[in-house]
Amino acid sequence: MPTITLTVNGTPHTLTVDPGETLADVLRYRLGLTGTKIGCQEGECGACTVEVNGEAVLSCIYPAERADGKSVLTIEGLAQKHDHEFILHPLQEAFVEHGAVQCGFCTPGQIMAAHALLEHNPDPQPEDIHHALKDNLCRCGAYPAIEDAILAAAHGLRTGEPPPPPEIPASAYAGKVVGRPHIRPDAVDKVTGRARYTDDLVFPNMLHAAVRRAEVPHGILRRLDVSKARALKGVVAVMTAEDLPAARNHGVLIDDWPILVGVGERIRYVGDALAIVAAEARAIAQEAASLIEAEIEPLPVLADPLAALAPDAPQLHPSGNLLKHIKVRKGDVERGFAEADVVLEHTFTTPHYDHAFLEPEASVAVPTEDGRMEVYVGSQIPYDDRRQVAAALGWPEERVHIVGQTMGGGFGGKEDIAGQIHAALLAWKTGRPVKLLYDRRESLIAHPKRHxxxxxxxxxxxxxxxxxxxxxxxxxxxxxxxxxxxxxxxxxxxxxxxxxxxxxxxxxxxxxxxxxxxxxxxxxxxxxxxxxxxxxxxxxxxxxxxxxxxxxxxxxxxxxxxxxxxxxxxxxxxxxxxxxxxxxxxxxxxxxxxxxxxxxxxxxxxxxxxxxxxxxxxxxxxxGGGAPDEATAEVELLPEGLFEVRISSAELGQGLVSVLQLVAAEEIGVEAEGVRVLVMDTDRTPDGGPTTASRQTYVSGNAARMAARVLVSALRSTLAERYDVPPEQIQPQVEGLLLGERLLRWPEVAAEMHALGREPRIRYTYHAPETKPLxxxxxxxxxxxxxxxxxxxxxxxxxxxxxxxxxxxxxxxxxxxxxxxxxxxxxxxxxxxxxxxxxxxxxxxxxxxxxxxxxxxxxxxxxxxxxxxxxxxxxxxxxxxxxxxxxxxxxxxxxxxxxxxxxxxxxxxxxxxxxxxxxxxxxxxxxx
Amino acid sequence: MPTLWHTYLRPKTVEEALQMLAEAGEAAVLIAGGTDLMLDLQQGRHPPVQALVDITEIPELRALEIRGNELFVGAGVPLNRVSASPLVREHAMALAEATGQMAGYQIRNVATLGGNVAHALPAADGAIALLALDARAEVASPQGRRRVPLADLYLGPGRSALKHEEMLVGFWLPLTRQKAASAFRRVMRPQGVALPILNTAVWLAREGDRIAQIRIAVGPFGPVPRRATAAESALCGHAPDEATLNAAVEALLREARFRTSRYRATETYRRHLAGILLRETVGKAWERASGE
CATH class of the missing domain: 3.30.365.10 (Aldehyde oxidase/xanthine dehydrogenase, molybdopterin binding domain)
Structure with missing residues (x-):
């Protein structure tokens, strides 16, 4: 095994690497420097950008052994540590201030590419930035803010002054906090590489999973031979449909999607899963998956809706090929066209699109000592993941704990089950933690697209x-x-x-x-x-x-x-x-x-x-459409005097956490920093419903606001009794509650509540106004x-x-x-x-x-x-x-x-x- | 994923590299920037190899300088260094333009000109520019060194004429002279792979109002990169007026073997673009040549 010596962020390391390993592998998995991200493993997205001897390179296609004797700078090496405190690099500071950070997955690569640019060119023009960062993709589209941030940082570095902040007007309806520009709470973690995405997690004794996919669009699975995969050294478990303990299908609305396609059953698209493997290393799991032999009887491919609606088309589901005929009727179009002076008609087509979130799907399932299953995942609907994982295991929902992780983008593409169930099944089977990380090809093939x-x-x-x-x-x-x-x-x-x-x-x-x-x-x-x-x-x-x-x-x-x-x-x-x-x-x-x-x-x-x-x-x-639309939020005054908002709604980069923070802070009357927000955890946060349909600012925002309002009113009435002050004379202030002349600081309020045996915590379910079905x-x-x-x-x-x-x-x-x-x-x-x-x-x-x-x-x-x-x-x-x-x-x-x-x-x-x-x-x- | 390579060798001289290749036989493969090879290995298009021979630490391959009355660009010089080099911009503008547009910045920090040529794609931007600039490649083999015209390095699409035990050392380009200049332009498909639909490089020398000498390379022109000699003849000795340019485009289209590449471009579109790019690059080179 080759040994290499390299300096990373100023610290020398001598380590043994496996042949075939890349610099990104070494940084992420050997040195635990997970700020360097892998978005594509194709040298396309730039998320893995680091500096080697001062030049920006893509570490995902950089052989580890080439780094021998060289000096590497990663995102973790940019901030300077002074007396246990990190002083952000001007680039990091400017990214935070300008809102150049959304999901954050591309951020370390953007900053490293920008850092290398500024080393060569301290006074870049916008076109220099476009040129140098052309291959640093940002799916959230934060490019304008990234450009502004780099220009501001360059100015700061040249002049020694702090980077000039952006000028963003407040809302016409601004309150004390709401409606004014605020830095999102997760920005600093994202610019320093400290934010944890699912693939950044490592558990002791963890296995790695891979999925054998059909790679055939339509057919009947006639035979499946997993013997070669089972025999491969390092393989711990192989599961097929025969091994499913409970539910055979999953689905957000209709459970028509097989968890694993069984022998004799229908394959309906190239991404259908036939078998799953857990092994001691990811490469072993992938090799084992490729050794699984599938015999598939091909069937005619229904390549578009018109082909699928042909009278003699094979029927893909028991309900037929028409999922739904949707009708909208208003007035009388015949009359409308008769009244028209001009009638135009045209047909338009649009193709499929992929979300191409830069963070590929990843799940880690961890069996706990008390017989539960934790699933770490970036998901837009944590409670629905819980329902579906529990159904697959045949467990009550409460036995499953979804622990949401920082998400590298979603855009609707992380609402369906991806690897959650497969990882959980393998963890259940092996009794060990199992990580299932999709590679980019798998992501592109498997998850749902835009219609x-x-x-x-x-x-x-x-x-x-x-x-x-x-x-x-x-x-x-x-x-x-x-x-x-x-x-x-x-x-x-x-x-x-x-x-x-x-x-x-x-x-x-x-x-x-x-x-x-x-x-x-x-x-x-x-x-x-x-x-x-x-x-x-x-x-x-x-x-x-x-x-x-x-x-x-x-x-x-x-x-x-x-x-x-x-x-x-x-x-x-x-x-x-x-x-x-x-x-x-x-x-x-x-x-x-x-x-x-x-x-x-x-x-x-x-x-x-x-x-x-x-x-x-x-x-x-x-x-809408008559579906009950509700969210439950919990707000608690913590002993240290901070308010915590808890709700399972998803932060996928869009900035929901910041919205909830500001809404709650405004309602309570504290500064934004007086509120922190916990999301996406089915044990610790109540159900905020799916993060879809642009609903969370409104629905979860209202839930957080109402929970905050009820909590303040509970604090008031409890303390009114305790101090014998009329509730209306108790006023929330930034630092605490003003009881007449006396200020009770928030930590004291919390202590008083606990002393009185009252939890300073409220859970509130907000029901959005009722809607009517189409x-x-x-x-x-x-x-x-x-x-x-x-x-x-x-x-x-x-x-x-x-x-x-x-x-x-x-x-x-x-x-x-x-x-x-x-x-x-x-x-x-x-x-x-x-x-x-x-x-x-x-x-x-x-x-x-x-x-x-x-x-x-x-x-x-x-x-x-x-x-x-x-x-x-x-x-x-x-x-x-x-x-x-x-x-x-x-x-x-x-x-x-x-x-x-x-x-x-x-x-x-x-x-x-x-x-x-x-x-x-x-x-x-x-x-x- | 099987182990992609077992040994990673880092020779410090050309001779050492050649010896490693000779000793390992077919089991060893050269790696320069590796930006294509790594992907081919990782995605299974290239079978796993016994040994990778990394040639990026050989000083001779990293040289970029005037030697005598020629410009030498080492095969291992990263593309960003090529495109930013004042020497290249002075003597081989088409090459600076081509290498400055290839891939993205980080890739260009490691990808090399030698790799672009050795990969032998029919429309490789770097190779097309080198062809128009009349570059000669220096090839090292166990039998010694030789210089060959660039066009001789190709057997077919993706197939280099370099033998397994040989390697590229660098490229020799003539220095610019009075009233001569070059230009490069390409058209990409925004939805597509990082390969151009069509590219064109032109070098020409002026004599008064006439083109005294011209070299044109177009990619993909056929299965291997080569010059558009019929169009060159149509332009040589003439002023680049409308009639001459029309004749040159016609000549180019007669000679070219454009194909339809699925998801990239149809033959018809390529034929159309060929004329547009020829006019543009000849025009630009002509203008630059008068600026001298």
């Missing part, structure tokens, strides 16, 4: 632009299993007439099983797809009618008093018109009198043409968020290359809770939308995933990031926490049609399928 869709839209309008009718027909490819497909496509359908007041609407959607990877939740939840269709057609309508595209939307926009397609009359918080007006004004200001929606050749380069495009959108907040009219959702965006593109008419130059985005968020993290959501949403429009294309062919590497599935990098001008529009929701509503999804919805509309305005080519293929764009131009 590929085909959407036909027919639109009728009067000559003046007033819409008379919209009819849509949607086909959604829900893949092999139900996941959240039915709900996703329902949202796609109910939003398919756009954010407009249309008297007559008819929508029919078919969510169909196929042999493609399952499709489920993905930021936008179906609305991304139907918005692309309707907003493209709205632009076509504007052209046909000779109307300004903004004016057409303004004329039809939902406003207070409007009825949505499902018959919901909107009573408040409808900021769409203001979003449209403010984007319009900004775009016209930037265009300096020229028509922004007309083509403008670039002076000196006439083959490059620029134009703006416009789109508007709405997106529901909360589950088809019943009334309130289908308790709130909607609205947005308008304009994108300026530059099209190279010789090559078909497209660049997005600027995006103006206005979002009605109700009221901003934390303007700093909100800015990150708004900018990140636009960047994800640019990926949807231009760079991402998840290709499945005959059920096989072609884009099974990050190298083939391109998310936006620094190269694609335009100037983003965010505008926060605030139309408070009376029932929301301090007026807030959901923002997580709306920020991304209108970006793709704004871009394709801009392309049309620039060069006259209408792109009706995503993503934009520069070749398809060029062809009609070249043929002119």
């Amino acid at each position: 590929a869709t085909q959407i036909r839209v027919r639109i009728g309008a009067k000559r003046d632009g007033r819409l008379t009718a919209v009819q849509t027909e949607l086909y959604g490819d829900t893949g092999a299993y139900a996941s959240l497909g039915e709900k996703v496509m329902e949202r796609a359908t109910t939003h398919s007439a756009g954010p407009y007041d249309v008297p007559h609407v008819r929508a029919d959607c078919y969510a169909v099983y196929t042999n493609n990877p399952p499709a489920g939740a993905f930021r936008g939840f179906g609305v991304t797809q139907s918005n692309f269709a309707v907003e493209s057609l709205m632009d076509m309508l504007a052209e046909r009618l000779g109307l300004d595209p903004v004016e057409l939307r303004r004329k039809n926009a939902l406003r207070v008093g409007s009825a949505t397609s499902t018959g919901q009359v909107l009573r408040e918080s409808v900021g769409l018109l203001e979003c449209i007006d403010r984007v319009d004004a900004e775009v016209r200001r930037l265009s300096e009198g020229a028509d922004p929606f007309a083509p403008h050749p670039v002076p000196g380069e006439p083959h490059k043409v620029r134009a703006w495009g416009f789109a508007a959108a709405f997106k529901n907040t909360g589950l 088809g019943e009219g009334g309130d289908m959702h308790f709130a909607y968020a609205f947005a308008a965006q304009a994108a300026e593109v530059e099209v190279n008419t010789l090559t078909g290359e497209v660049k997005v130059l600027r995006v103006v985005t206005a979002v009605d968020v109700g009221a901003a809770i934390n303007p700093l993290t909100l800015k990150g959501q708004i900018e990140g949403g636009v960047i994800m939308g640019i990926g949807t429009a231009l760079t991402e294309h998840f290709i499945v062919e005959e059920g096989r995933v072609v884009t099974d590497r990050l190298a083939r599935y391109r998310m936006p990098s620094f190269e694609q990031v335009p100037e983003i001008i965010p505008i926060v529009v605030e139309h408070p929701v009376s029932t929301g926490p301090f007026g807030g509503k959901g923002v997580g999804e709306i920020v991304s919805v209108p970006t793709a049609p704004a871009i394709t509309n801009a392309i049309y305005r620039a060069v006259g080519v209408r792109l009706d399928s995503l993503p934009v293929e520069q070749e398809a764009l060029l062809l009609p131009i070249a043929l002119r």
Whole structure:
């Protein structure tokens, strides 16, 4: 075994490595320096960036032995330790202050790449940053803040002054704490590499798991031979469907997804699990999995919804291939079209998309001495994981303990079970801790995608632009299993007439099983797809009618008093018109009198043409549709005088913890630092419900706020009695409770409560306003968020290359809770939308995933990031926490049609399928 | 995952490296930056090897300097050093442009020019630039050193003509002269793999209003990188006016063997781009050559 000597963060190490080991392996698994992340193991994402002899390198493809004799700097080596306290490096400080940290998984790599850049170039220009950090991907899209942070840090390093802080306006409805920019509580841990993600955990005696997947899209498993895998040295357990102790299927809504496919049973997609292995090392487990022989009788592949709906198609599930036919009916579309002066119809298609969160799925299951099972995982729905893991083990739910970890992004892709059940089964079987970490290929193949869709839209309008009718027909490819497909496509359908007041609407959607990877939740939840269709057609309508595209939307926009397609009359918080007006004004200001929606050749380069495009959108907040939407929060005054908010809701990078902290602090009357938040733990935090549907600011925010309110009132009444002061004379202050003249500090309040035998702790279940199922009219959702965006593109008419130059985005968020993290959501949403429009294309062919590497599935990098001008529009929701509503999804919805509309305005080519293929764009131009 | 390699060797001279290759036979493989090889090994496209011979610590391979009336770029010089080098920018702008665009910054800190050539992909940006710049590769073998034209290093797509016991030492490029310049440009597919749809490198020398000499390389032009000689003839001796450029594009399209690569580009798109890129790069090189 080779021995290497290297210096890491100034400390010399001599260690023995295995042949084939990389520098990332050495740092993470031998030295425990887990701040260096592995996102792809393909040299694509940059999360593993470290410095070797002062140069930034990718440690995941750097042979460990090459580091022999060299000096390595990792994220852990940046902060300086002074008297037990860490002094952050100016880069770390600037990342924290500028909100350049979201999920944090890419952060160490970003900072290390930036550090190397500043070593060579102390005064970088933005383009130098884009160049040097081009391969440091950030799926949250924090690029604008990262750039600002690096510029600020560079300035600080040059001048010796602290990095200049960002200038972010407070909310118009700001309180003492809420509505003012705050640094998120997890930022410092994330910039120092101390934040623990699931794969960073190591338990004594831990085994590593691997999954043998079908790799065949459709067939019957005829024979499975695991003998070679069992015989491999280091393998501890191999399990097949025969070994399942209880439930055979799992699923968030419908349990139609086999935990393991058994002999004689149907394989429905390439990612189906046939067997699982636990071994002493990950490499052994993977090799064992590859030694498992499967004989599969192939069946015809149902590659798209239309094939699956053919009369003679094989039926994938006992219920058939149609998961759901979803109908929206409002008025009488025939009448609406008869009244129209113009009727347009067009069909649009969108492909699958992958969430491509930079942290691949990981679960660690640990059997405890008292006979329970702990599962460490980054999950968007911890209590549902608990239910499903318990069902698989045949245990009562309470025997399973989900311990949520810092998550490297989710975007809807971490709602379904990934490795939780498999890890728990192997831990149960072996009695040892088991870690199951997906590699990037497995992640791309196995987890649910955004639905590929085909959407036909027919639109009728009067000559003046007033819409008379919209009819849509949607086909959604829900893949092999139900996941959240039915709900996703329902949202796609109910939003398919756009954010407009249309008297007559008819929508029919078919969510169909196929042999493609399952499709489920993905930021936008179906609305991304139907918005692309309707907003493209709205632009076509504007052209046909000779109307300004903004004016057409303004004329039809939902406003207070409007009825949505499902018959919901909107009573408040409808900021769409203001979003449209403010984007319009900004775009016209930037265009300096020229028509922004007309083509403008670039002076000196006439083959490059620029134009703006416009789109508007709405997106529901909360589950809606009659589903009970509730969250339970617990707030406790701890002995040290801090308030702790506990709720199982998920922090996936979006900033929920910060929202809950501010909401509770405002309600109690303390500073933000007076509150800490614990999330995602089924033993220690009550159920906040799923982190989906942009619901947590509203639902969990209200739960935390109400729990805080009830706690304060309990403290008051208890102490009123104790001190014989009327409760109304007891006032919460930052430091404690003011009882008349006397200040009882928070630690003293806690002590008093305990002395009186009262726990200073309250649990509160918040029930969101009741909603109605689709088809019943009334309130289908308790709130909607609205947005308008304009994108300026530059099209190279010789090559078909497209660049997005600027995006103006206005979002009605109700009221901003934390303007700093909100800015990150708004900018990140636009960047994800640019990926949807231009760079991402998840290709499945005959059920096989072609884009099974990050190298083939391109998310936006620094190269694609335009100037983003965010505008926060605030139309408070009376029932929301301090007026807030959901923002997580709306920020991304209108970006793709704004871009394709801009392309049309620039060069006259209408792109009706995503993503934009520069070749398809060029062809009609070249043929002119 | 089986063990990807068993021994990692770190020779300090070319001769030592050659000896290691000779002793280990087929079981040893050279690794330079390793940014392609590591992925091939990790993803199973390259079978596990007995020994990796790391040639990045051989000083001769890391040299980048003027030697006599030539520019020598060591095969082991990382791409970032190539693209940032004032010597390369002065004498071989197309190479600076090509190496500055390849992959990302961290990859370019370790990936080498020699690796780009040895990997033998038909559209490798570095190799295409070297071809237009008339580079000669210095090859070391147990029989000694030799210099070969770059085009002779290729057998087919991904197949290098270098024998197992041989290695690249570096590249020799002619120094620039009055009224000569080069340019490189490529077009990528934003959704796709890190391979260009098409790239073009041009070197030319001006004589008054005429192109006195020109070399053009286009990738992928065919199964192996080679020069677009018909287009060169069409341009040589003429002013780069519209008629001449049209003739050159026609000549280029007659000679090229463009193919449709699935998920990357159709033949039609490549043919279209070939003309666009030829005009752009000739134009840019022409402009640069007049600036001298």
